[in-house]
Amino acid sequence: MGVELDSIFESAVNNTLFKNKGVLQTKYMPESVHHREEQIKQIAGILSSLLRSERPSNLFLYGKTGTGKTLSVQYVKTELEKKAEELGVDIRIEYLNCKMRKIADTEYRILAALIHQLGGSVPATGLPTDKVYSKFIELIDAKKQVVVLIFDEIDQAIAKMSDGFLYNLTRLNSELSKAQISLIGISNDVTFLENIDPRVRSSLGEEEIVFPPYNALQLQDILNQRSKMAFKENAVNEGVISKCAAFAAREHGDARRALDLLRIAGELSEREGKKSVELEYIDQANRKIEKDKILDVVEKGPKQFHLVLYSISKLSRVSKEKKELKIFTGDVYNLYQEFCRKTKTEILTQRRVSDIIAEIDMLGLINAQVISKGRHGRTKEITLSIPPNLIEKVDAILVESLGL
């Protein structure tokens, strides 16, 4: 064992292929953004009125994950901030990612996070929401300014609460006397605006910009740029870049995915003590990404979720042996109760479990569809959508968390 570790440490220190791995990480902000010039120009054009201390239109950005939405906005944000400083104009742009569970998935928590960013503080609970609103307003309205609020992945947040929140936000301007706000919404879901209150829709969608997926060529270009900075010379084999690009292009042109692929393939190659990133590691990296994503989601779910998921997993194993028996809510609930007793956990009502199933569905770990079995009532028909090779690992996590 000792020897094995030694060699790992050794290669970590000496044989590193990377010059600057950070360049490939998602949080990295490049100085220039390629292939999004058009969108950036539009965003900048709309937001430029900030420099005259005028309120820009509300803005809505669409596009699949990894199409550069966040990046473009952030880019414009920093550029604008620079320029504003130069000109001595006071502007305020706040970015908030709504997807972070436990940080911002309710109206209250989003506001709290926002207030926190603005330098105020609110307790985690206990305050009436309208009080939080007035605190927020107070904070913004303290001086004459235009505040831009960027809500990333806003569709995720609204799925969990009502669209009343957005309505409140759009109406907020009338509550402000000195300051003004404008909103930027970012959504992965193209149909998002169609399903919300028309009043909000028209207000929020004053301007809309669509981010099309990158094509393979563009991805390749981006990867080339980054890999030059990230890797040492000659550390990337022929064809690696184009394969990453091709992989990601197949996944709706997701640049983030492409970069992750390249980075992880690099890490894997390095770990194996290779002198360069080799083609074969890309497939491995691809699998690893899928795996990590799922395991991560499973891991951070609360205990009751684990119980439900474990029940589903167990049932799906049984049903597979018996060839394609479907899983229904009732079965899940029965098994779930059994596990609760076994682990001495409080048994939740079927009502709640039904909701939990819906939530797990949202997380993409299972597939649940309401069907009617006619005389035999109505149910959710549930299928586990975790790849077979991962089920074991997932089960392991669940077993550990439940102490079975």
Place this chain on the structure above:
DNA sequence: CGAGATTCATGTGAAGTATACCTTTAGGCTTAA
């Protein structure tokens, strides 16, 4: 045989409850003058 009525097993919405936490308020105690 076919159109309607029934039925089942949950889905689903609304309202209520428990818990954990927050602010406000009113005493009560300390302190400095």
Place this chain on the structure above:
DNA sequence: AAGCCTAAAGGTATACTTCACATGAATCTCGTA
């Protein structure tokens, strides 16, 4: 008298429960051919 601390009172968000009603196709009923 002013300042500070504490405990009680009053209030909220969140996760969950309770209650009650909604669903929708397989199955049953029954009139009709």
